[in-house]
Amino acid sequence: MPLHAKPAADAVRERGRGAHKGQQTRVAILEAALNLASHMGLEGLSIGALADTTGMSKSGVFAHFGSREELQISVIREYHERFEDEVFRPAVRQPRGLPRLRAMFENWVGKVTTEIDSGCIYISGAVEFDDRPGPVRDALASMVLLWHGALGRAIRMAVDLGQLRADTDPMQMLFEIHGLILSLHHDARFLRSDGAQGRARKAFERVIQFYEPGTPATTFGTVAPVGAALV
Amino acid sequence: MPLHAKPAADAVRERGRGAHKGQQTRVAILEAALNLASHMGLEGLSIGALADTTGMSKSGVFAHFGSREELQISVIREYHERFEDEVFRPAVRQPRGLPRLRAMFENWVGKVTTEIDSGCIYISGAVEFDDRPGPVRDALASMVLLWHGALGRAIRMAVDLGQLRADTDPMQMLFEIHGLILSLHHDARFLRSDGAQGRARKAFERVIQFYEPGTPATTFGTVAPVGAALV
Numbered sequence: 001m002p003l004h005a006k007p008a009a010d011a012v013r014e015r016g017r018g019a020h021k022g023q024q025t026r027v028a029i030l031e032a033a034l035n036l037a038s039h040m041g042l043e044g045l046s047i048g049a050l051a052d053t054t055g056m057s058k059s060g061v062f063a064h065f066g067s068r069e070e071l072q073i074s075v076i077r078e079y080h081e082r083f084e085d086e087v088f089r090p091a092v093r094q095p096r097g098l099p100r101l102r103a104m105f106e107n108w109v110g111k112v113t114t115e116i117d118s119g120c121i122y123i124s125g126a127v128e129f130d131d132r133p134g135p136v137r138d139a140l141a142s143m144v145l146l147w148h149g150a151l152g153r154a155i156r157m158a159v160d161l162g163q164l165r166a167d168t169d170p171m172q173m174l175f176e177i178h179g180l181i182l183s184l185h186h187d188a189r190f191l192r193s194d195g196a197q198g199r200a201r202k203a204f205e206r207v208i209q210f211y212e213p214g215t216p217a218t219t220f221g222t223v224a225p226v227g228a229a230l231v
Numbered sequence: 232m233p234l235h236a237k238p239a240a241d242a243v244r245e246r247g248r249g250a251h252k253g254q255q256t257r258v259a260i261l262e263a264a265l266n267l268a269s270h271m272g273l274e275g276l277s278i279g280a281l282a283d284t285t286g287m288s289k290s291g292v293f294a295h296f297g298s299r300e301e302l303q304i305s306v307i308r309e310y311h312e313r314f315e316d317e318v319f320r321p322a323v324r325q326p327r328g329l330p331r332l333r334a335m336f337e338n339w340v341g342k343v344t345t346e347i348d349s350g351c352i353y354i355s356g357a358v359e360f361d362d363r364p365g366p367v368r369d370a371l372a373s374m375v376l377l378w379h380g381a382l383g384r385a386i387r388m389a390v391d392l393g394q395l396r397a398d399t400d401p402m403q404m405l406f407e408i409h410g411l412i413l414s415l416h417h418d419a420r421f422l423r424s425d426g427a428q429g430r431a432r433k434a435f436e437r438v439i440q441f442y443e444p445g446t447p448a449t450t451f452g453t454v455a456p457v458g459a460a461l462v
Contacts, residue, residue, distance in 0.1 A: 039362060041358075041359070117362070118362075119358075119361060119362065123358065124358045126417055126421040127272075127350075127354065127355045127358040127359075127421075128272070128358075129421070130350060130420045130421040131270060131348070131349075131350065131420075141421065141422060144421075144422070145422070171426075171430070172430050172433060172434070175411075175414050175418065175427070175430040175431075175434065176410075176411070176414070176430075176434050178414050178417070178418075179407075179410030179411050179412075179413055179414030179434070180406075180407070180410050181410075182410055182413035182414055182417060183406050183407070183409050183410030183413055186357055186409070186413060187406065187409075189361045189362075190357040190358075190360070190361040190372065190375075191372060191375070191376070195402075196406070199402070199403050199406040199407075200406070202403060203403070203406065203407045203410070206441060210437060210441070
């Protein structure tokens with residue numbers, strides 16, 4: 001029986017197999033792209049460089065990702081899914097409130113630590129795209145904001161449960177926690193200094209401690225006015 | 232009198248004028264290079280792009296900076312000198328200890344704030360060169376370490392003066408303060424979110440407060456072991 005005269009079931013199976021193979025190829029390209037972007041930055045991604053890395057033709061890569069921009073956005077989405085799998089999902093299995101917030105932070109530290117030799121696409125992407133408006137920047141910012149949103153919710157739950165003071169400003173606490181991760185990434189990856197993980201963890205516990213109920217009155221109301229130190 | 236027969240004094244004056252003009256050209260190229268690097272990153276710098284920006288020939292730019300690498304390192308040095316002028320020097324005119332440390336932080340916040348539309352070469356450079364060994368990375372790291380050293384000394388002076396607790400770990404405090412600047416840069420420049428300066432200042436005062444004498448016993452000794460939150 002010639003191929004073109006295959007019974008319907010066979011044809012469907014064949015199409016399915018083709019789609020499956022296409023999907024596998026796409027996954028392989030995306031894996032190579034993620035690896036390339038981790039080392040070279042999202043701006044280091046190109047259809048040509050990926051073709052070289054994967055041993056495919058440029059047109060072969062192009063068939064899966066119609067443009068460099070589409071490729072960059074697909075890499076951001078793939079990174080985000082892995083970030084969710086490694087950092088977010090194991091944490092939400094922890095009880096609400098502080099245990100969950102602590103697990104989110106600890107998994108985040110773990111993720112940055114495993115990335116010391118490759119780099120975090122969120123952090124490097126933020127620097128690469130901070131003044132390049134467009135869909136890549138938007139995709140990156142929306143992923144970062146999703147993660148900030150999840151952290152903010154964990155903080156608010158801890159407040160609702162009475163584990164953190166009622167006057168805790170989640171945005172303020174988030175700002176401080178994010179700074180610890182950025183400092184960890186900078187020191188461990190750029191300066192290659194030892195002990196950055198320990199410093200991040202110590203500072204995180206101190207941040208928690210500050211926002212816990214029973215902490216003595218703060219000087220928040222008496223912060224020196226801007227520039228006061230200079231006069 | 233033909234030019235080649237100029238008296239010695241005239242020739243010297245002429246050479247001086249030439250050197251002065253050469254110096255002016257170098258300064259103008261460096262200014263353009265710094266501006267380009269602030270927006271495009273140090274990796275965005277090239278002799279060609281600079282020739283376009285300055286309206287000079289490539290060989291004209293090349294005569295002042297013999298290679299792209301030399302150009303990148305000159306830009307880092309120039310940035311560092313400006314950073315010293317704007318952040319470090321006005322602060323060391325403040326009394327030793329906390330007033331000086333506060334002025335360093337406040338001037339640093341001011342510098343990052345004026346750079347919201349251009350970007351900090353230290354921060355973007357750290358991400359660009361974190362896995363590219365070589366003289367550019369080394370120049371960048373040594374400038375960052377100089378600044379860390381200055382901050383570390385200011386913290387130690389505050390300890391010596393009894394303004395901060397004797398058991399203050401300057402490296403730990405530095406890690407936390409640097410994180411606030413990185414968080415400010417990220418939120419103000421990448422996310423374009425309002426209020427990041429205020430959050431940085433509030434958190435800085437809280438860090439100071441934590442290390443001040445008379446702060447109640449900390450939980451430093453009882454920080455949860457690694458991964459404890461996950462079990």
